[in-house]
Amino acid sequence: MAAHPSREAVIPGPRGYPLVGVIPWLARDPFGYLVGAARNYGGLVRLRLGPATVYLVSDPADVRHILVDNHVNYWKGPILRGIKLIIGDGLFGSDGQLWQQQRRLMSPAFHRRRLTEMVGVMTDVVEAAAVRWNDRIARKTPVDLLEEMAPINIEIVLRTLFGTSIDYCEIGKLRAASDIIFHHSEKLVFSFFVPMRVPRPGHRRFLAALSVVDEIVERIIAERRKDPADRGDLLSMLLLARDEGSGTAMDDRQVRDEVMSILMAGYESTAAALGWTWYLLSQHPDADVRLQTELDSVLGGRVPSSQDLPRLIFTRQVISESLRLYPPFPTFFRTSHGSDRLGPHNLPPGAALIISPYVTHRLPAHWPNPDVFDPTRFDPDHTAERASEAYYPFGLGQRLCIGANLSLLEQQVVVATVAQRFDRELVSGYVLEPNYDIALRPRNGVPMMLTPR
Numbered sequence: 001m002a003a004h005p006s007r008e009a010v011i012p013g014p015r016g017y018p019l020v021g022v023i024p025w026l027a028r029d030p031f032g033y034l035v036g037a038a039r040n041y042g043g044l045v046r047l048r049l050g051p052a053t054v055y056l057v058s059d060p061a062d063v064r065h066i067l068v069d070n071h072v073n074y075w076k077g078p079i080l081r082g083i084k085l086i087i088g089d090g091l092f093g094s095d096g097q098l099w100q101q102q103r104r105l106m107s108p109a110f111h112r113r114r115l116t117e118m119v120g121v122m123t124d125v126v127e128a129a130a131v132r133w134n135d136r137i138a139r140k141t142p143v144d145l146l147e148e149m150a151p152i153n154i155e156i157v158l159r160t161l162f163g164t165s166i167d168y169c170e171i172g173k174l175r176a177a178s179d180i181i182f183h184h185s186e187k188l189v190f191s192f193f194v195p196m197r198v199p200r201p202g203h204r205r206f207l208a209a210l211s212v213v214d215e216i217v218e219r220i221i222a223e224r225r226k227d228p229a230d231r232g233d234l235l236s237m238l239l240l241a242r243d244e245g246s247g248t249a250m251d252d253r254q255v256r257d258e259v260m261s262i263l264m265a266g267y268e269s270t271a272a273a274l275g276w277t278w279y280l281l282s283q284h285p286d287a288d289v290r291l292q293t294e295l296d297s298v299l300g301g302r303v304p305s306s307q308d309l310p311r312l313i314f315t316r317q318v319i320s321e322s323l324r325l326y327p328p329f330p331t332f333f334r335t336s337h338g339s340d341r342l343g344p345h346n347l348p349p350g351a352a353l354i355i356s357p358y359v360t361h362r363l364p365a366h367w368p369n370p371d372v373f374d375p376t377r378f379d380p381d382h383t384a385e386r387a388s389e390a391y392y393p394f395g396l397g398q399r400l401c402i403g404a405n406l407s408l409l410e411q412q413v414v415v416a417t418v419a420q421r422f423d424r425e426l427v428s429g430y431v432l433e434p435n436y437d438i439a440l441r442p443r444n445g446v447p448m449m450l451t452p453r
């Protein structure tokens with residue numbers, strides 16, 4: 001929370017309403033409001049949320065300064081308190097030495113080479129999902145391609161990182177519980193200035209949902225402990241790690257927090273990204289035709305292998321453009337330790353920052369016609385023309401998403417496998433409404449009529 005009024009005044013921002021500040025505007029249309037604020041006031045905007053002051057950061061140079069050049073001055077901070085109720089000291093929410101040690105330990109599980117060996121697992125999972133859709137296709141009823149991406153992603157995360165799997169019914173339980181958790185945690189984030197002891201509506205339901213997910217996570221860990229041989233996956237890395245000094249194993253709570261952190265950060269974000277891609281392709285038939293042409297010429301009806309993926313260039317551009325327009329984590333958070341200088345502005349110590357790829361990705365100074373879907377923006381010539389920090393759906397610097405390679409690989413496999421098997425058409429009368437519960441998703445799903453090609 002900001003403290004020093006004379007310095008704060010330097011950073012521009014709207015006055016907002018008495019007492020509540022900009023909360024009513026944010027509640028009505030969070031991302032429309034944030035994009036408008038950046039276009040009106042600039043890349044660093046002061047916003048009053050009730051009694052708290054937060055700073056919206058979207059200028060690429062400021063983003064780079066905070067996340068890369070002077071990252072030591074920033075930590076995840078009190079805004080993440082609500083998220084820490086879920087993931088504890090897991091990688092996403094930890095800081096300092098614990099974060100550094102865990103990141104080093106977990107990184108090998110996400111190396112590109114290891115993941116490309118998993119492409120076969122990914123295609124198997126997608127093919128099995130497509131079989132589940134047959135019945136609906138035969139009955140000519142829609143398949144919700146947002147909803148259907150979640151079990152695919154849960155299965156891929158569980159199989160590639162934890163060497164396990166859960167049945168379809170349990171996946172349903174996990175999803176229902178996660179929805180409640182995400183919904184409530186978004187409320188906890190944006191009311192971070194309200195002390196945790198103040199009762200919040202829905203908190204009991206949230207705790208009950210959390211215990212459902214905890215039960216699944218604990219079972220996954222317990223099963224591996226029964227057969228602890230090194231399988232070279234993330235779970236082995238966590239369970240077999242020993243402290244260099246004392247030789248002790250990671251404690252149970254930390255293992256649980258890491259598994260929970262990966263599961264919660266991992267599946268919903270990639271599922272949302274894929275949901276947006278299906279929606280955007282349905283609105284841009286030219287791009288869909290170009291995608292099909294590429295898939296036909298590179299794959300010719302085969303399931304994609306790891307060797308095919310580098311040749312699916314347009315497929316990758318579609319995914320990149322979808323992540324630009326609808327980054328599944330449209331905002332993330334930092335708090336400053338000490339004061340800092342951001343361009344011409346003084347940032348006070350203890351300042352709460354909302355860093356927004358969603359807003360940066362729509363700044364007209366960096367993205368001509370920013371609201372238009374145009375995958376060719378990611379042609380190498382165009383990419384070279386803009387600041388690399390104008391695009392950061394996976395964050396930047398040392399806290400860059402550890403799952404970025406896995407997610408991108410998986411998105412390519414899913415898009416290539418599904419698009420080459422089915423023509424897709426959004427149901428008539430569909431109205432797009434973005435919904436923000438930590439992850440940004442289409443509120444009404446993406447119901448589509450699928451026709452085998």
Ligand code: HEM
Nearest residue numbers: 091092265266269270273332393394395399401402403407
């Ligand atoms: C489209 C999909 C995804 C998006 C858009 C995304 C986005 C992000 C972003 C923006 C951050 C940085 C947050 C910050 O700096 O505060 C992050 C961190 C993280 N992500 Fe992802 N992510 C995705 C998929 C995944 C997957 C598949 C996994 C794991 C299986 C994952 C696990 C994590 C973890 C553990 C962190 C914390 C890393 C650290 O602080 O060292 N994410 N993600």
